[in-house]
Amino acid sequence: MVMVDQAKPVMRSYLAATPDFASGKATPRQFLDRSLELLDEWEPRIGAFVCTSLPAARAAADRSAERWRAGKPLSPIDGMPIGIKDIIETVDMPTEMGSPLFAGWRSEKDAASVRALRDAGCVIVGKTVTTEFAAFHPRGTRNPWNTAHTPGGSSSGSAAAVGAGVLSAALGTQVIGSTIRPASFCGAFGFKPSVNGLNREGSHDYQSQSCTGVLAASLEDAWQVAYEIVARVGGDAGTPGLQGPDKMPPAAKPRRLAVLETAGWDAAPVGAKQQLNECVGRLNWAGIEIRTRQNDDTVAALESELLNAAELSHRCNGWETRWFFRSMRERDADKLSPAIRERSQKYENLTLAEHRADLKERDRVRAVHAALAATCDACITLSALGGAPAGLTATGNPEFAVPASLLGVPALSLPLFEVDAMPLGLQVIGFRDRDADAFAAAAWLVSQLK
C-alpha cells in the first residue's frame, strides 16, 4: 500500500537552533529528542536508515549540552544530529555498502570525515541507506514528499532523512549524480564539493571524480559540516582541501551567470523548464547578466563538450571499479543485482592506454569550463530533469548532475522549485576550488528566490 503524505515535510536547520543552546533556552538533547520523535514518525514510511545508534546518540547529545552550557562547544555544529551514508566507515556500526555481500561487515574504524564530525561534537544518529555500492540499484528508501516516489540515489537515505526533518545534515557521496539528484528529489540542500575537497579515506565511493558531500537542511548547515571536516582532516591526502572561511561566506550577488542546457535538456518536462526560465527572468530583472549558448561562445563550446559527459564519466568509473566488481562477481554473483552484474562488465576490455586517453580528455573538458571563469561567476541549471519520478525500482535520471561531477567542480542543489507537488532543485555550479564563491552566490539566490 502506498500512502501520499498530507503535509509537506519540514527541514530542521541545526545552526538556526544553536543561539538557544548558547543562551540556555534549549539544549542539543532536546533537539535530538525531536529528531528521534520524527524518526519514529517517518522511518516506517521512508526507510532512510540501515541502522541507528540511539543510546550513543543520546549520550553524545548530553555531552554536547554540557559543553554548550559551559560556553565551550567544540564547533558551531556541536550536537548536530547527523547521518552517515552507509558507504562510509563507522567504528560503532557496520558498513554494508548497500550490498548483501557486506551484510554486517565492520571496518573497525571511522572514516576520516566521520572522525572529524565526532571531534566537532556531532551526534551520529545512524547509517543511511545507499544504493548497492553507491551505484544504481535502490534499496527501498522512499521519498518523504510522496512515498510512492524514489528519493533518488545513491545517497537515498541521507536525502530522505534530511528532507523529512529527521536529521539536520547527512554525509553523501557523488561520482555521477548521487548527492545533487537525491537532494533535489527530497527538497534538501545538497553540496558536492570540488573534487578532493573533503577527505575520502574510509569512504568506499572512491573513483577519481567521487566526492564526499553533504545533504543539509540549510546552506549554512551544509557549509559548516564541510568546513568542520576539512579543518580537522583536510581534503584527500596531499591536496589542500575545501577552501573557505570558518562560517559560511556572506551572500554575494553574482554579476554574470551562465545558464547551462546540457545533455538531457530536451527531455526535461515543460513545467521544470518553465520554473527555471521564470527564475532566470527574475535574475535578469535584478540586474544579473545572463549568458547562454545564444550570446556566449564559451558557454556554447562548454555545452557541446559536455554532450559526452555521461559516457566519459562512466568509462572512467568503469575502469576504476572493474577489478572490484570482478572480485565481487567471483565471491558470489548471486548477491549482486543483475544491473550491476551486467554493467560492471561493460568496460572489461578497456586498456590502460584508453583509460589514460579518457583522463586526458576529461582534463581537456575541464579546461574549457575553467575558461568560463573569466566571464561568469557561476553556472546555473536544474538539479534534475524534473521532480522525483514515481516508483522505487530506479533512482531517476542523473544527467543534469553529471557535468559538475565530470568537471570536478563544486555544485549545490537549492530546493527552490516544485513540479507536480514534488521538489526540484536549482543547481549552482561553481569553479574548481572556489567552493566558497559558489556558496556566496547560492546564498544570494536563496535570499532572492525563496
Place this chain on the structure above:
Amino acid sequence: MVMVDQAKPVMRSYLAATPDFASGKATPRQFLDRSLELLDEWEPRIGAFVCTSLPAARAAADRSAERWRAGKPLSPIDGMPIGIKDIIETVDMPTEMGSPLFAGWRSEKDAASVRALRDAGCVIVGKTVTTEFAAFHPRGTRNPWNTAHTPGGSSSGSAAAVGAGVLSAALGTQVIGSTIRPASFCGAFGFKPSVNGLNREGSHDYQSQSCTGVLAASLEDAWQVAYEIVARVGGDAGTPGLQGPDKMPPAAKPRRLAVLETAGWDAAPVGAKQQLNECVGRLNWAGIEIRTRQNDDTVAALESELLNAAELSHRCNGWETRWFFRSMRERDADKLSPAIRERSQKYENLTLAEHRADLKERDRVRAVHAALAATCDACITLSALGGAPAGLTATGNPEFAVPASLLGVPALSLPLFEVDAMPLGLQVIGFRDRDADAFAAAAWLVSQLK
C-alpha cells in the same frame, strides 16, 4: 638464542625460471614447491609471515602450470610466488596491519594491487609481516643474513622472505623508508615507484607520499610485478600510473649521475662510504660524468633543501594520520605500542593552514629536484646508512630513503654492496613519472657493478 646463518641467502628470480615453463622442462608448481621447502627451512628462523594460504597457493600454481603448458600464460609472471605486506587487503586472509587492534580483521575484498596480481596468474603465498600500522614498531621478523639483526621495516616480512629466496617478489609500501631500507638490509631489490604509480586502493599505507612498491629477486621481477599491476588497475584513481613498456626497459648507460650526500651522511660508517666511493670511481672510469655538490650548484641546492626532508615528511604524515591514531587511542590505547602512542600525538596541534604550507613547501622542494633532470640522468646514494644493525627492537635508520619519499620520485635499491657481512644497497633515485628511465639506468649499473 641467536643463530648466525652460515651460508648467504640466495634469491630466486621467477622470470629467470619461466623459459623452462614455456619449454615444458619445469612447472610453476615445482617452483612453488621449492618455495615451500625454503619456507619450511627459513620461516622458523626469520618469521616473515603473518599467515599463509598454502592449499590455495598450490592450486593456483597447478592452474598456472596448465596455462603455461597450453602456451597461454596470463602474463610473464603467471605462477610467480608472491607475498602481500599485511597492510594491504586480501579477500582470503585477514589484514592485521601489524596491530593487535586488527587481529583477525577481514576486509572481505582484495586490494586493487592484489586483484591485479591474481589476474596476472600470480600465486599469493601469504601475508608478510609489517611493523605496527607500517610505522616503526617491529613485529619480530629477523634478517635472513643474520637473524640477530633487524630486517628493516616497515615491509619487514616482504624483504626477509624475498631476501631468503622464499618468494620471488612481495608487495611493500613506503612513505618514509619502508621499501628501500628493508630491501637494502635483506639484500633484495627494492622499488618504490613515483607517487601514485601503483593503485593503492585497499592499502592502509595511504598518506600523500605513500607508495605501493615491490621487493624482488631481480630488477626484471620487480618491473614486471609493477607493470602487471598498472596494466590491470592503473595508478591511484585519476592518475596515469606507472609509465613504461610491458617488459623491463633495456639497460642504458647514464651519461651523468649526481651523487647525493643527504642528511645523515656524516653518520654513515666508513665502510659504507668507501663502497659508494669505489663504485663512483668505477663509474667515472667508465666515462660517466659525476656531479656532486662540489661541482654542481643544483646538486648543492638540492642537498641543502633536503636537510629538512625527514621533519617535513613526518609533519605531512602526522597531519594525515592523526585522526586515525586518535581513534585507535580511544579504542584501546593499551593495544598501541608506546612509541606510536606518543609519536601520534606529536602533531595534534598542527592547523590546516600549517599543513597546507607544508604541502606547498614539499612542492617547492620537488621543483628543485625536478630541475636536476636537465643535467643528470639519475641520482645515486646509499640505500641506508650501513648494513642492518643488530637487534630486533628497532628497524634501523631510514634517513637515506627519505628524500625519494618526500620528492615522490622513483627509487631503486640494488643489492651491490656488503658491509661487515651484511648487505647494503646502492640507491638509484629517478625523476617523477620516469620510472622506466630509472630502471634502465639501474639495469646498466647492475650489469657493470655486480
